[in-house]
Amino acid sequence: xxxxxxxxxxxxxxxxxxxxxxxxxxxxxxxxxxxxxxxxxxxxxxxxxxxxxxxxxxxxxxxxxxxxxxxxxxxxxxxxxxxxxxxxxxxxxxxxxxxxxxxxxxxxxxxxxxxxxxxxxxxxxxxxxxxxxxxxxxxxxxxxxxxxxxxxxxxxxxxxxxxxxxxxxxxxxxxxxxxxxxxxxxxxxxxxxxxxx
Numbered sequence: 308x309x310x311x312x313x314x315x316x317x318x319x320x321x322x323x324x325x326x327x328x329x330x331x332x333x334x335x336x337x338x339x340x341x342x343x344x345x346x347x348x349x350x351x352x353x354x355x356x357x358x359x360x361x362x363x364x365x366x367x368x369x370x371x372x373x374x375x376x377x378x379x380x381x382x383x384x385x386x387x388x389x390x391x392x393x394x395x396x397x398x399x400x401x402x403x404x405x406x407x408x409x410x411x412x413x414x415x416x417x418x419x420x421x422x423x424x425x426x427x428x429x430x431x432x433x434x435x436x437x438x439x440x441x442x443x444x445x446x447x448x449x450x451x452x453x454x455x456x457x458x459x460x461x462x463x464x465x466x467x468x469x470x471x472x473x474x475x476x477x478x479x480x481x482x483x484x485x486x487x488x489x490x491x492x493x494x495x496x497x498x499x500x501x502x503x504x
Contacts, residue, residue: 321480322351323407325431329471329489332427333357336402339395339421342384342409346372352405353377362395385411396421403427410448415458419465424493428467430455434474436484450474455488465492 326348333352340349340361345368349361353376361372361379364387369379382391396417403426404418410432422428435451438444452474459467471489476482 322347323431324479325473325487325489326405326407326429327351329427329429330355332470332489332491333403334425334427336423336426337400338403338405339401341404341406341414341418343372343379344368344408346374346377346379348405348407349377350374352403357403360401384414392417399423399426401426403429405429407431408433410450416462419458419462419492422492426492428459428488428490428492431485431487434484434486436476440482440484449484450486455486459488459490467492 330352333355335357337358337360338352340346340352340359343349343361343363344365346361349359349372353359353374357376359377361369361377362382362384363369363379364381364383364385366381369381372379380395382395384392392414396414398420400421400423402423404422406418406429408431418428433443433449434454435446435449437449443449456469456472459469467490469488469490471487473485473487475484477485
């Protein structure tokens with residue numbers, strides 16, 4: 308992981324409050340924790356009884372993930388083979404895709420197609436304006452205002468119901484500009500019901 312994106316041990320092990328808040332919406336089935344790093348969200352989701360596939364390019368990070376219900380796969384999401392990406396992002400494969408602190412825009416269409424009908428997309432990463440707080444500061448790694456909403460609106464193959472969206476400043480786990488989205492795929496997205504633990 309580049310030094311610019313390193314987080315403290317506490318930040319790496321504590322699940323995102325956004326992911327924790329909406330993880331109860333995820334229906335049974337296989338969940339993809341994309342660019343999972345040390346697997347903090349894979350562990351959270353597996354503890355809720357979900358079958359999790361944790362994917363990252365760093366084999367050392369994946370080797371440290373050891374919990375029942377989690378399988379791992381090492382893939383370079385940006386420079387890997389198109390065959391590997393096609394196999395990972397099979398249409399309607401996952402009941403949820405979870406992405407935090409990662410942005411590679413070329414993957415958006417693949418991510419969207421891989422979410423099953425009534426599946427959940429949970430996305431949270433840095434947004435424009437984050438440079439004032441440190442790294443990442445490169446616009447390539449910062450979502451533009453409303454960008455996640457635009458990505459869903461541009462999906463001509465499927466419809467999405469946005470259940471929650473935030474775009475702005477957060478203080479925890481560290482001051483940053485972030486964009487967060489929780490959406491359900493399909494016309495009947497209203498059928499999703501939140502299970503609060």
